[in-house]
Amino acid sequence: MDNYHSIIASIDIGSSKIIVLIASVDDSGKFTVIGHAIGNSAGVTKGVIDNVEQASQAINQVVQDAYSSCDIDQCLNVSTNISDPHLTVINRSGSTYIPTKEIRDKDIEISVKNACGIPTPANKQVISSVINNFTLDKDSVTHLGVVTKHPIGQTATNLEVNMHIVTVSNQCVNAIEQSIRGSGFGLNNIVLNSMASSEIYITQDEKDSGVCLVDIGAGVTNLSVFTKGGITYSAVIQNGGNQITQDISDAFDTSFEEAERLKLEYGNAQVKSIREDKLVPFQQIDDDDPDQSERYLSQQSLVEVIEQSYSTIFSSIKKVLQSQKLDRSLKSGFVLTGGATKIKGCDMLMLSCVTVRTKLGRVNVDKITTKKLQFEGGLKDPVYACALGLLLFDPDESDIRKEQSSNKSNIFGTIRQKLSEF
Incomplete structure (x- = not known):
């Protein structure tokens, strides 16, 4: 095959269909879909896997079909979706005093730690923790301040981070991991459906x-x-x-x-x-x-x-x-x-x-293209929304769950991965 910078894949596990997309990423960050397969789902009810064996067999079949559609026989960089009706969303803020008056990486880490310093129920885990923005020198009365996404190097005496945290049930996550384990794909990211779709459809x-x-x-x-x-x-x-x-x-x-x-x-x-x-x-x-x-x-x-x-x-x-x-x-x-x-x-x-x-x-065609691939409706068909978005979703999110496996009440260490965005 052509010499690509890296190969990634997405698995959209739905109640009626399973979609697998395989894409290459060139040095400029452009995504090109080079492999594709779609098949009937099994073991999934209302977006939740309730029969791991059936789901695993269905996923494996579509994965093998996707491999056959291109000259790829293994992919270890894979994202998939989750739809948990019992998900919990928390918008949290955390702040810290800046003694040097100049914001550094350490100050961001402290503010993030303060925002995420909440216990997670034993039956749940954080699946997404997104830094929305930072507020510099927020007034305690008016609650106004300078809002920015790039605080490093700026001058302030107080830094506040604003985050969106999503928790889902351990059972849902475990079922997904078990179902994909036998496909030969290496799962490293689980993303909410709508958050994935937003990557390709929302400006x-x-x-x-x-x-x-x-x-x-x-x-x-x-x-x-x-x-x-x-x-x-x-x-x-x-x-x-x-x-x-x-x-x-x-x-x-x-x-x-x-x-x-x-x-x-x-x-x-x-x-x-x-x-x-x-x-x-x-x-x-x-x-x-x-x-x-x-x-x-x-x-x-x-x-x-x-x-x-x-x-x-x-x-x-x-x-x-x-x-x-x-x-x-x-x-x-x-x-x-x-x-x-x-x-x-x-x-x-x-x-x-x-x-x-x-x-x-409408698909943002500037972000992703097709190569040697023909399928009904092309990438513009809304049935591929989640699968496409999974390809584009920030892979740094994946480490959040890994951190929780050792300490469910503390996701601070994983947020360092997110700081690369800033």
Whole structure:
């Protein structure tokens, strides 16, 4: 193969699909996808692995297919995703007095230690700890100060660091590690779905003005909120594209597979978008006859079910953000991605539900390209959002979990890795 600086890979473990991307990174930092595979998932319910053996077999098959798509037979630099409905997010600050008046590395380390000096429950571990910014000489009354991302060398008497810390269950992490262990990949990073997707879909300008990334997968909906340039909040809603399919199945007494076909072939997120109703053939399971018989339903009635299901997801998102008082902080609105957002009218329905600007995410093609690779929709298909974002996510995050394995109440040592960003 060509002489690349390094090889990295990502594994997106979803409720319905598993995606593996293999990429090279050249000396300029440009990512090029050189290998790809997608396959059916197993042992995963609502984004969480509940059968390690089944998940491991499914992952291994897709990994081998990805290897076959390029001349790579091993990769030790791998990132994967996590969707834990019981995740906890903490926005913490820590400060320190600067005796020399000039900020040095040691001062940053002390402020980070003070911010992270909180005990972690025995059944949880920190999966992400992000430095959003620093505040110099914050006034105790007005709470104002000089905000910067690059404090080293600046003059101040007090330094405060502002961090976003996410904890997830040990059980979720252990299941992921066990499932990937047999694939031949060397796992070194686990990232929240929406945080990964934001790497490829959210611009820094949007993060500065306030934006929410919504990743609607088959099993769950992941969201991350960014304000003032950094991440503020993350959550997992236990509802996704599979629930929409199930609602169709329940409404018309048909199989899940047939409901999925109806959704993909005739679906729309808004009834008002159906200009002319038509009859749609489908296979209904007859209670009196074990054989399936073909029947007809109106497209409008199908879309009514779909619209109600999507509206439930969007209403849940709105309530979550309102509970955190973040619904009025999104000047750049919502960015939608994930496989379940491919249905027509998804963005317009969410706009009507949340009354805040909403758009479908677009891949930042300046960050990543394809080479000798052809697959449906290319990189712009939202189904690849998380897998692409995992390739771009800061690999220095990986050491956070390693540090906790020896001391769960102290993640200070691992934050040193993050200081390279500044």
